[in-house]
Amino acid sequence: MTQFLGIGIGAGLVSALLFGVLLKGTLLSIVLYLLAPLPILIVGLGWSHKAALVAAITGAVALAFLQPFLGLGFLAYLALPAWWLAYLALLGRPNADGTMEWYPTGRLLAWTAGTAFVAVTVIAAPNYSELQIRLRATVLEAVKLQSQDRIVPQTPSKESQSQLPSASDTVAEKLPKDQSSNVESPSELQVKLVESFVAIAPAFATHALTTLLTLYLWVSARIVRVSGRLPRPWPDIPSTKMPRTILGLLAAGIILASASGSIGALGIALLGALAAAFQLQGLAAFHDRSRFLPARPALLFGLYFVLLATNGVALFALTLFGLADTAFNRRRPKEDAGRT
Template sequence: MHHFIPIGIGAGLVSALLTATVIQGSAIALLLYLLAPIPILVAALGWDHRAGLVGAVVGGLALAVALEPVSGLGFALASGLPAWWLAYLALLGRPAPDGTTEWYPLGRLLAWIASVAALTFVAAAAVPDFDYALYQERVREATAALFAAEPSLSGAEGVDPDALATTIAELAPVFAAQGFTVILVLYVWLGAKIVQISGRLARPWPDIPSTLMPREAVFAFLGAVLVANLVGGFVGVFAAALTGAFVMAFALQGLAAIHDVSRGRPGRGFLLFGTYLLILFSQGLILIAMLLFGIADSAFRLRRRWFSGGPPTIVRKPPKE
């Protein structure tokens, strides 16, 4: 038996168990549920990406048998397979002529995280019935129920709650994918950090502040905005989710740029503290500024134009066997 198979089986069963705890409905159960992809990420990053694939399949099968087939399918599409794919990309490397290894760029990995976040939302929305009309009704009813529970959320007097619920339901993919993007970034970082501490991470720890998505990410973002406004059905839902995911990805890149360009400069600690303080209390305004800078940075390479040097390419010798 290949060494990665038992590791993958164990990771898949642990992930399935963490996922199944959500049926208890407690706060601790919800926390454990949110940690479900971590074992698959750790297995894939620490042993072999195939261990993560085995874990995704085993976890899905375990939940399908223990709960219901829809639960297994939902786990595989929204949790297991995304974790495996991102770990696979993180460990991609190619030999350079000088004998070093060029690892998959963090910027491209961030773009993939945004794409996977959008796909994850669509998978969660479409399973089990793949009925767009039913999906619309579910989201709209959930939004209307929220307003019924908290009337203050419906805004000023005279606003039609039904119309407002419909509008917010249309924006649900945008906001949900933004959250999924942050969560996936945290998953990958935490999984890689755990494996690095154990000494099994094949890839040297990358320079996170230098993260820079390629120009293609800008085109993908603009295309998603266009499709979201022109196409309906689940294609439009995916485009809206991709729009929200890239909004958050570019904002995170803008935040990374602040860390990058402030290195070695006086008052860096105060600047970073002030930035995070603004994120907490500016009601998202600072995120808009970081979003715009992130887009411009990918499109025009602003850091290379305005600041000395540019995002370093992390190239290291491959680990010894």
């Protein structure tokens, strides 16, 4: 018990320090902030979920002394999700033949999406209207600046300076005649673009957090495995298959997203988290289905190249692939998956 407390307190302070440096606003502070959940996950996987819980509480209390809301944000957004995933990852039950059946990676992936959805909802829900206003203003300003950069004329030559309009001329007078009648159109387009982005912003938030939590869990497990403290054998990740019950959540998300206001935002956030989970499921299915194929290295290289070259556009196809893999479950079952 004393060891768990000591390890947990130390990990919590380190995690709080990594999270707190975000206040500096530098590039290095952002990188360190992204590493904040790792200490909690490492002690949770290498020692006990109790140590991870101690770390989460310690980090939150330490940050609360600086800013109370900062401590609550750390606890709800990163610390508790990290503890919960570490707890689930080490769940297991003995079988009659003496082997150990560990918590399936597919269910763990589904819980990762659910945890990300809950974390974002808890953080954003109390001040969602204010967040919308701030986000709308920020994005609109960015769009306006980008539009201005596109229409700024090049520096004129000395011969043409005398023909330039005065500083009091309107924007329409500065534009060619065929464009002057469309001065108001970009403003309308900007508003529509901003409103669309604000509407789907919850999906971006949950999608990013689901992906990050999955990456954190994988990296932490790798680190603990190298140290020899990981009690669970390394799972067959390509055989990951989420339960079909996740499709019920997908249907619920679609129904909620069709509503307006905060209810619709909840549905959009849920769809974003599930989209990330289905993408990871599709990635695992591609790895699994390409086993033992002579062209597997070329196929995997092509897959990742397309994902990077299209700036994420191909993720939509990967989402559909993961959705179909979950719904139809055509892959051959692995009888010994999750056992040791």
